[in-house]
Amino acid sequence: MANITCSLCDERACYLRRYSGQRFCRRHFIEYFEKKVKQTMLRYRMLERGERIGVAVSGGKDSLSTLNILSKLAEKLDLDLHAILIDEGIANYRAATIKQAKRFCEELGVPLTTLSFKERFGTALDEAVKLSQRNACTFCGVFRRKLLNDAARELGCDKLATGHNLDDEVQAIVMNYLRGDLERLVRLGIDAGSEQLVPRIKPLMEMPEKEVALYALLSGIPASFEECPYAQDSFRTEVRAMINRLEESNPGIKFSILRGYQKLLPYLKSYQAKALRSCATCGAPSSGERCKACMLLEELTPSA
Ligand code: SF4
Ligand SMILES: [Zn+2]
Ligand SMILES: [Zn+2]
Structure with missing residues (x-):
């Protein structure tokens, strides 16, 4: 950085926001970040006073930063926060992140509920992968989504907050475009409107992911920066690399992708006509006769 002072004071800058040209020192970066997250929550009407909010925590920078900001708002908005952690059963990875999440929840005084694939489904993710040809992320995504919703319902939460950042959102949008998966594309931006699904918020x-990482670091949040051992071979990894290359040469393109998608949403709503039914096996909302979690579980159960 040629000019190394903060745009707002005389302190040394630690971050240049390329798409706006602003430079921030530590204090002003934290202030900017928290203010922008609060504005996002306000704009999308994510919170109501007095609500009980389930917060999905994994021990990573995104979820712990989300919890940190919500806990700063909790008193003012009379929020009742409950952290929810899902233990998928991934050896040499999850145990350390669980420890970090527990520690941080204790620090903030937020109660934590842990649910595991093994206890709830009888199979840890590592075992499921050995029993099937499927990609680990397919099981992980479907089972985690189901358990998070179950936990939020059991705890009586009004909303479920997740740590998805701009990069996660944009990757999901582009992946669904590329796969031509309109159903998932719609689901990303519109609540299914089922009483059985706790509404999700993404503060x-x-x-951008880079800013979340810096926020966690500068705020002293004990987040894990370890990557899941299954992350390497996913389609998402390729899409992420492609979008990051585009952002390098076209600063701000991630925002353009998100805004473009939001403009498209009202038109996509008409596609959401397929009403959700109840899964014939577990009763959870499903677009088919049985939900994806039940179909995957059946694949893992040896037939009698
Ligand atoms: S990368 Fe790991 S944690 Fe993420 S969805 Fe895949 S298996 Fe689950
Ligand atoms: Zn400053
Ligand atoms: Zn089911």
């Missing part, structure tokens, strides 16, 4: 959805 960091407009914050």
Whole structure:
């Protein structure tokens, strides 16, 4: 950085926001970040006073930063926060992140509920992968989504907050475009409207991943930066690399992708005509006769 002072004071800058040209010192970066997250929550009407909010925590920078900001708002908005952690059963990875999440929840005084694939489904993710040809992320995504919703319902939460950042959102949008998966594309931006699904909020959805990482670091949040051992071979990894290359040469393109998608949403709503039914096996909302979790579980159960 040629000019190394903060745009707002005389302190040394630690971050240049390329798409706006602003430079921030530590204090002003934290202030900017928290203010922008609060504005996002306000704009999308994510919170109501007095609500009970389930917060999905994994021990990573995104979820712990989300919890940190929500806990700063909790008193003012009379929020009742409950952290929810899902233990998928991934050896040499999850145990360390669980420890970090527990520690941080204790620090903030937020109660934590842990649910595991093994206890709830009888199979840890590592075992499921050995029993099937499927990609680990397919099981992980479907089972985690189901358990998070179950936990939020069991705890009586009004909303479920997740740590998805701008990069996660944009990757999901582009992946669904590329696969031509309109159903998932719609689901990303519109609540299914089923009483059985706890509405989801994503307070960091407009914050680039790089900024979330810096926020966690500068705020002293004990987040894990370890990557899941299954992350390497996913389609998402390729899409992420492609979008990051585009952002390098066209600063701000991630925001353009998100805004373009939001403009498209009202037209996509008409596609959401397929009403959700109840899964014939577990009763959870499903677009088919049985939900994806039940179909995957059946694949893992040896037939009698
Ligand atoms: S990368 Fe790991 S944690 Fe993420 S969905 Fe895949 S298996 Fe689950
Ligand atoms: Zn400053
Ligand atoms: Zn089911």
